[in-house]
Amino acid sequence: MKQVEINETVKVGRVHPQTNYHFPMMIGKPVSGWKLVLKRVFDLIVGLIGTVLSLPVVLVFAIFVKLTSKGPAFYKQERVGLMGKSFNVIKLRSMYQDAEARTGAVWAQKNDPRITPIGRFMRKTRIDELPQFWNVLRGDMSLVGPRPERPVLTEKFSQQFPDFPKRLRIIPGITGYAQINGGYDITPDEKCKLDNYYIEHFSVWFDIRMLFGTVKIVFTGDGAR
Template identity: 40%
Template sequence: MHRSFSILMKELSAPNIQEKASEISESEELQAENPSQKSSQSDPVRVSVALPPNRIIRTRQIWSKLLHAAALPVIVGGAAFWLESELSVTLLQQAWPVMALLAAAYVGAWVLNSKLERYPFLNQFEGALLSVSVTLLPAGGLFAAMPGSPINTLALLATLGSVGWYLADKFLHRYRNSSLLILPGGVSDRLFDLPGVSKEQKTQNKKRACDGIVADLHESISTHGQLLANQSMKGIPTYHAGYIYELLTARVLLGASCKASVDVWKRRYYPYVRRAVDLTLIILSLPLTLPIVALTAAAIRLESQGPVLFRQRRVGRKGETFQMVKFRSMYHGNPGEESDVFADEGDDRITRVGRFIRKFRIDEIPQFWNVIKGEMSLIGPRPEQAGLVEKFDDDVTLYENRHLVRPGITGWAQVLQGYVADEEGTRHKLEYDLYYVKHQSVTLDLLITYLTLKTIVTGFGAR
């Protein structure tokens, strides 16, 4: 969405960017090329930025790859030596299917972790732990559940050793920050206030090569065009400020220079896989959710008069409206019950039971019915009230783009921001929603599921 001016952006894929980048002096070379820029407000600013790995700086991972490749043989060999009295050559020959499954799980953990590293707010060790939790640990659980034999014992020991080896490597591995030159003006100015961005001292500038130039290419092409062209010829890539903003915040940058639409990479089979996963998870969760539904319905009925369920017209995919159902959490017949309004954190219309079920998201369980009907998905932008959507479509830029996908019970904005209670909060939330629309994938859905479970435990964002 944000990268434009292809003649400048061809350098994004150039190899060995670090070696080609020349040292840029803020006070001499840049002002010499742009003598008209005397104001400190328009002078380029050199910053150190904690960006996800392999987005700007291409890390050399050969030693890390060799370390991982050596892990399984070393661990299996050590476990076999320890169990040598119980193992024979014949048993070891029979163990290759188990070892193949373990190797596949190990590679899967590595691939998944490399995808999770793009999210800056996710701790590196936490991402590694999540990766092994859905790959290596299930494999180890399978081995532990099988009837006891020397092969299963070997596999279980190898699994535990692989998890420890993997987590230790990720805990000890560190990536260096990128050194970027930001050209002020337009949406570039919003980068200075983001976490992970700090201004470099001039003494640091002399020691480090510049990894790239960041600018609002819709705004800065007229004032910094010569500088951008000159540095591009030297092999220093140019990035639109919106691209860096996405890497740092996992949100789509909204501003005057944004395009009138969001580019979405359509995955051919992804919607069908998502639909199958939604229905499967709902069916598998019934033994847990049905008792909760029964207890919640009884508690609502005992505390206050009125129906157990609350229905409200919401806007779904492609702008189509539907009746969303949830447990009633407010007193029946309260002022504004039929109006399209936000719920405040201290809203006195909410009952005691309602406050509890909102905090732990229990009030959302009846929406499984909306998912079964195909009106919603388990994961997606939160469906908004129809009256508010009409208002936001007119007042909030790109708001209609959040309806390109099915709305969800949980989503990217819900787990990272929580509920909002005003129009400004809606704009901020929209940046998260558009990021999901733009980057939706199995990996992102898995991360949202994990963060949702954390949200349920902590009660973050409840209204």
């Protein structure tokens, strides 16, 4: 893992999106202020451009996914977002259909056998995340922020790490400080510390740096699994 400077239990059941999960432990107040307004304006402008430019790539890989494995090209998955509010994240399918039927929701690992060959390439280049520009335009996500976790994993990590729910003080992102500095080979505790560091220091300029860092990772494949 690269060196970086760093100077609640969730009630989960079968729920529909837009559920508000309740945290007995303190999340803290949501981030607010003029920097957040600038962040949203930046998200809308770049998100719209990203949606238009990425559309041909998404359509091509959607065809590849359909041709190389059974199942839909796209899938929706429930994630926990700002202040515990759930939403459906949209991705290109990178795993075999019903890959978690036996294992349930688990933390992805290096050389994960559940991932298809084309899915491995999409994860390496982050192409599977491109449909999330739509989540950005909807306001579910930001370009940069803590990666949203699934409810069952949010519950688990919140029980293990008391500061984990504090990641929900800001809208989640397509990419984030933890992904740039730790990639996929990062523990939940390390992810929590990096995400909370980002929340305390975020700005539009910080987001721009993270986006350039993401572009570098796309070309190098660093941290992919």
